[in-house]
Amino acid sequence: MSLKISSAIEILKKHDLLVSSSVSDENLEVTNISYNSKADQTNGIFFCKGNKFKAEYLDQAIKNGAKIYVSEKEYSKDIDRLIVKDASKALALLSAKYYGNPENDLFIVAFTGTKGKTTTSYFLYDILKNAYPKQVGLFSTVDRIVGPDPKDEFKSDLTTPESLELFRDMRRCVDNGLKYLVMEVSSQAYKKNRVYGLKFDIGGFLNITPDHIGPNEHPTYEDYLNCKKQLMINSKINIINRQTNDYDTVYAAAKETSTDKDIYRFAQNEVGDTDFSIRNKESNLNDSVFTFTAESDKAEDLQEHSEYTYKLGLVGDFNELNAGAAIIAAKKIGVKNEVIADSLKSAFVPGRMEHINTQSHGTIFVDYAHNYASMNALLSFIKREYPSSK
Known part of the structure; x- marks a missing residue:
């Protein structure tokens, strides 16, 4: 992996981020990229970013071999530098270029929402994994999967990684032969410019509540x-x-860049002005059964029949909504309905509505619910299932 400084300057100018450049050789091609001053910086480009950045961090990066730095202000005149309006945006754009723009070789589906991002991402990951074995990656709150082998799976530290790690892991996905990527996109990912400049093939908006x-x-x-x-x-x-x-x-945000034919809406029960409706048929503490009905012409065009029935191997009526988003995404990609149905039956998400039946302590639920919206949905479902319990 490498980045020619002349290309970096061109990209920064294109996005109106470059303030000034002090470069002795625009033909320099760096072979390292980092924002961690403690890491090896040999022949590298170093990014000064974050509200708590200190000049001594740059000094350490220079000692470790940095050839040029990117910053919102000038710290040192000892090496080449690119002064930019926003270092985090610059990091995203130049990281993508450094890693060869791997996003262009992946079909990327992303989900956002106050709750349900992880569950929906796992639903779609399981569906696509069954449809396209050894071709699907996952960037979630729980796991990051960049290849088909066990060595390519590791625990996540952020819901959406920093842009440098994001494009690095996308490159790993491509090099490992993956064609599809399912990922969660948090509000902080946009707040911190972790996905700045990134375009998604499909984006799903699940919900939003004050959190x-x-x-x-x-x-x-x-x-x-x-x-x-x-x-x-x-x-x-x-x-x-x-x-x-x-x-x-x-909806207005979606309309800014997409036409009506590329916007699909789903809802539970009787709701007007939607493309797909979800209706629960039966549910218990092991699974739920629901219908998925096309309510518009474009919805009918997307699936062969006007209505399908699915069995979901994860309890909770709120998970039927999550499944709905995954179903639409899978159908847009072209996955056959049999694969979707079989995948949802065996759906499993680590730490999401896992239940353990015990002999003397009733049923124990393990769930990651960590905000009001998630906890309220979880407890509401359990209260309906156990109306006489304390």
Whole structure:
């Protein structure tokens, strides 16, 4: 992997990010890229980023071999430098270029939402994995899977990785022969420019409720919503929960870059102005059965029959909505319905509505629910199933 400095300058100019350049040799081709001053910087480009960045970090990077740095202000005149308006945006664009723009060789489906991102991503990952064995990657809150072998699976540290790691792992996916990537995109990914410049083939908007509001995340709900809706603006095909809060805002965002034929809406029960409706037929503490009905002409065009029945191997009526988003994405990719149905039957998501039946302590549920919306959905379902329990 490498990056020619002349190409870096051209990219930064194209995106109106370059403030100034002090470069002795534009033909320099760096073979290292980093924002971690402790790492090996031999013949590398180093990024000064973050509110807590200190000049001594750059000094350490230079000692470790950095040839040029990118920053929002000038720290050192000892080596070449590119001064930019936004270092995090520059990192995203130049990381993509350094790794050979692997995103262009992947069909990328992304989901966002206050709750349900991980579950929906796993649903679609399982479907695609069965349809296209050894060709599907996954970037989730729980796992990152960049290849078909066990060595290519490891635990995630962020829902959406920093842009450098994001494009590095996309490159791993491509080099390992993968063709499809399913990923979660958090609001922080847009807030921190981790996915800046990245376009998605399909983007799914699951829901939004007031959460992640605070000094270390989003200052206001409006800021949170603005970051969430960016996925719609940056996706070719949009899948939207018709019952989400702020639906009009989300739909308007999708309309900015997509036409009606590329926007699919789904909802539970009787809701007007939707493309697919989901109706529960039966459910218990082991699985649920629901119908998936086409309610518009474009929905009927997408599936061979107007209605299908699916059995979901993960309990919770809220998971039927998550499955709905995954089903639409799979159908748009061209997966056969038999594969979708079989995959959903055996659906399993680590830490999501796992239940253990015990002899003396009843049924134990293990779930990652970590915010109000997720916990409320979980407890509401259990209360309906156990109306007499405490």
